[in-house]
Amino acid sequence: MRKKEAHVLIVDDDEDILFSARVWLKKFFSQVSCLNQPKNILKFLAENQVDAILLDMNFRKGFESGQDGIYWMNEIKILEPQLPIILMTAYGEVELAVEALKNGASDFILKPWDNEKLYASVNLAVDISRKNKKLKQWENITAKKNQYQLETQSPAMKEVMNLIKKVAPTDANVLLLGENGTGKFVLAEYIHELSERKNQPFVHIDLGSLSENLFEAELFGYKKGAFTDAQQDYAGKIENAENGTVFLDEIGNLPLHLQTKLLSLIQNRKLSRLGETKERLLDVRFIFATNENLQKAVEENRFRKDLYYRINTVEIEIPNLRNRVEDIPTLAKYFLAKYTQKYHKPELELNENLSQQLISYSWPGNIRELDHCIERSVILASENQLKLLMPHDEEIDQQNMSLNIEKMEEVFVKKALKKHKGNISLAAEELGLSRAALYRRLEKFEL
Structure with a gap:
């Protein structure tokens, strides 16, 4: 079995516990470190990257309340809020350990432990730690990616940002207008990040890049057998954004017959796949964008007037760079x-x-x-x-x-x-x- 690239820290004042835990976990993880004094934890964490901690609940002889472990868990959480901590405890402290789970511990292990259970608990903690680190990296990348357009000295852009900050926390439909390359996608993503749906999907659908015969299938999905190549049921892009945000870019490209279907979806929050009669309840927030003059498109009967009024609850004009x-x-x-x-x-x-x-x-x-x-x-x-x-x-x-x-x-x-x-x-x-x-x-x- 190949060792997982991870650093596990064990903290206990009992050298026998440290030795046995280290020997066992060293079989599965690339690096296992030990500390016999909890006062050294914070310094160690400041100098090393750790993926999970096994932490004893008692460090002072004669004091078996488990409060030592709780104290040091809280100290660690201040420094590393996302770091998984597994508490090691005796039978008498189970109630306290369960309470600790509610306050940030990822798990607890009873002494003497079962080796397989110990490995399973630490392995899960390491996986959680990795996911947290990847999420943090993604958040940092997103923040850096967006920062250059979100910090502005332009009065026109400051007005846009103020409006976005007001509308983002709501579920109001937003229509972003502006020339190509002005940052409509970045701002749509920013609206999602400021909303209560920020931890749910953000689905970008570029209607300008879809061929017309794929519009309905891609947006609304289809039932098996709905057309020749429909070999299985398919959830469309809009359905995949359940509880999140749908960003429909280049909304002016949507064909008239699908404008009717989209209007019904926005009004009733119900979606039916192509070839299906049943309706599915859908909870999404819509953001739209276009560089086209939709009012002119309405006058030329290329865009439904009722859909236009439905999508621009809040209309935001993004200034061009010049x-x-x-x-x-x-x-x-x-x-x-x-x-x-x-x-x-x-x-x-x-x-x-x-x-x-x-x-x-x-x-x-x-x-x-x-x-x-x-x-x-x-x-x-x-x-x-x-x-x-x-x-x-x-x-x-x-x-x-x-x-x-x-x-x-x-x-x-x-x-x-x-x-x-x-x-x-x-x-x-x-x-x-x-x-x-x-x-x-x-x-x-x-x-």
Whole structure:
């Protein structure tokens, strides 16, 4: 049996207990340490990474109340709140140990213990510890990922953030409006993190990337046999967000016949899968986003008026980057730190002159374009000096124009997006493409 990579700490004033527990647990875990004085616990934890602790409940002769163990458990919890603690106790202290479970202990073991039970308890504690550490890492990554857009000096963006903080704790439907690349996904995720549903699923559904014949099956799920390839029952993306948040991105892409079904779901909180007659109760919170003018879509009968009024209980317009220039240096520094670490170029810096270059550009692709600009600049930087490779902001130079079709296609896509201020529908129409085809090119060129 291969040992699990984990560090277990045993704390007991009885050397025989320490020896027997260590010998047994050393068979299963890569590192087992022992302390015979509880006063050394906090120093040891400050200097070592520990995955689980076996802690005796009595350390003073003549005092068998178990309060010593409770005291040191509480001290450990102050330093390491998520660290699993298994209490070792005699029969007379079982009632106290059970009470300790309610106050933070992960388990208790009776002396003399059964070796298999001891291993099972410690192994479970180690697994819990690992999950807690992974969750903490994920929270840190998410916090860092979101931080660059959530700290703002822009009056327009501060207004947005204040509104988000008011609406997030509620279950109100939110409609996020803004050009491509303004951070709608990040803000939707932030709303979820500030809500009471934060520990439940956050499901992002990009309607712009789904082919029209898959909309209903992907969103609402289907019953086995509902169509030729339906080999088994399938829960759709919305159903998988039960008790959490559904973020429907590019809501303007939803076909009219499914707009009716979505409206019914929002109103009645009941969902029926494709090919199914029964309805399923569903508890989710909806956030929507689009860069399209939905009022115009309503006037053109491309979007249901009643659905429009239902989804925009709170409507939030996200400013484009050229209208929040105060944040450009902060955003650029974030991306620079990210990519200098990724590409091992820590010597690169963003000086005042480079910051001014960034501020003076219009950024039709918004934050996403700034992100890609900094990454390209870092990758191609030479001689420890950062030179910004600014996106093309001029007409195509006929003399120097590349004859590479893919390069020309990328230039035309950028120009169409700039001309129509990030509006996908208008840019696609100008280029003679469908919205789905344009989205594929945006992904291809990382725009």
